[in-house]
Amino acid sequence: MRLYLVTLKSTDSVTSGFLPAAAALGWDVTILTDRPEDYPGQDCLRTDVLDVRALVDTVARHHPPDVIFSNSDHAQAETALAAAYFGLPGKDWRACLSTKNKALTRRALAAAGVETVRSVRLAPGDPLPPWPGPVVVKPREGVASEDVILARDPGEFQRAVAAVRDRRPGQTLVAEEYLEGPLYTLETLGDGRDLRVLGGYRTTLGPLPYFVEERLDWAPELPGREHVLAALAALGVGLGACHTEYVLTDAGPRIIEVNYRVIGDNCDFLLADLLGVPLFEWILRVHAGEPAPVPPPGTGHGAAVSLVADRSGVIVAGPPEQAGESGGLRLWHHALRAVGDRVELTRTNRDYLGLLRVIAADQAAVDDAVDKFRKEQPWLLS
Structure with missing residues (x-):
């Protein structure tokens, strides 16, 4: 079985998730990327992964493909079209576009009668519409909470749009009504026929006006x-993994965004551990045309x-990579930065220093373990 894995920058999901999963399945893997230096020791072909013509041409002059797959936010539509060209299972390229483009997401949901959220597409140079209440400004195709800002009044709205346009010249933005309420995720896996619910999380954000995800807790019950x-x-x-963020507003559930790939920031590994399944293998196998397995219920609690x-500064101390189990408590820490690194605060997910995962029999044990880790092994900046 020959897998072509389409990717841009290196991520934990790819290097510690999908590549080991493909090896466990006994598949041959060729990585299609514009950054082959990020994948030492792997069979890589340098390719413009955001150009479907380049993807098709590169695959056609190499080994015959059995699976063409990507977990990248930015390359879903191109990967879907390349899979379709070779007659392989793949996502609907229109769904990939509609989920990635936040303006198209709002349009499709309103047209289907699912929900209506006030939203305005702001192309470069477009004047700002009158907006008296709280409004969220975001890039139309952004990721990692970058340049997502809450503006509470017209003046803040104008300044937020100007700031984002200054950092992203030529890019289209979206302004949406602020959706207030508890924030959840729904994690799904489909095979093109059946869509399985794997579970979900309750999300805790950092302080507004930014939207940095600071903690996700396993949610046995998923309202909405x-x-x-x-x-x-x-x-x-339909096909493959999907990570959806939504809010329980006073008017009912409302979609924040749909990410047509598996959840990231190590929550995918937590999901696999909570379910006790080879999640990354499952995802690859549905892209090979196999049916999606019925997931077991999650056991225990996790965060x-x-x-x-x-703040900005130089890292002077931080906890090492670690994984351990004691008395039914499992804990992992993945360091994203190193002592001596200079950190420039961005108010996005790029400010993460490390990722901590905890699984225990009850929520109190999870909370205690997190608090103890923070106290005894802090990241320190000077």
């Missing part, structure tokens, strides 16, 4: 689940905690 599934059906989400810099 059926609304989210209706939204995914309207968007055409993924992002250890976030609160």
Whole structure:
């Protein structure tokens, strides 16, 4: 079985998730990337992964493909079209576009009668519409909470748009009504016929006006689940993993965004451990045309905690990589930075210093373990 894995920058999901999963399945892997230096020791072909013509041409002059797959936010539509060219299982390229483009997401959900959220597309140079209440400004195709800002009044709205346009010249933005309420995720896996719910998380954000995810707690109950599934059906989400963020507002559930790939920031590894399944193998296998397995219910409680810099500075101390189990408690820490690194605060997910995962029999034990780790092994900046 020959897998072509389409990717841009290196991520834990790829290097510690999908590549080991492909090896466990006995598949041959060729990485298609514009950054082969990020994948030492791997069979890589340098390719413009954001150009479907380049993807098709590169694959066609290499080994015959059995699976063409990507977990990249930015290359889903191109990968889907390349898979279709070779007659392989793949996502609907229209669904990939509609989920990645936040303006198209709002349009599709409104047209299907699933939900209506006030949203305005702001192309470069477009004047700002009148907006008296709280509004969220974000890049139309952004990731990692970059340049997502809450503006509470017209003056803040104008300044937020000007600041983002200054950092992203030529890019289209979206302004949306601020959706207030508890924030959840729904994690799904589909095979093009059945869509399985794997589970979900309750999300804790850092202080507004920014939207940095600081902690995700396993949520045995997922209020609003059926609304989210209706939204995914309207968007055409079917094959593969999907990570959806939504809010329980006073008016009912509302979609924040749909990410047509597996959840990241080590929450994918936490999900696999909570379910006790080879999640990354499952995802690859549905892209090979196999049916999606029925997931077992999650056992225990778990949390993924992002250890976030609160200011700029130089790292003078930080906890090492570690994994351990004691008395039914499992804990992992993945260091994203190193002592001596200079940190420039961005108010995005790029401010993460480390990722902590904890699984225990009850929520109190999870909370205690997180608090103890933070106290005894802090990241320190000078």
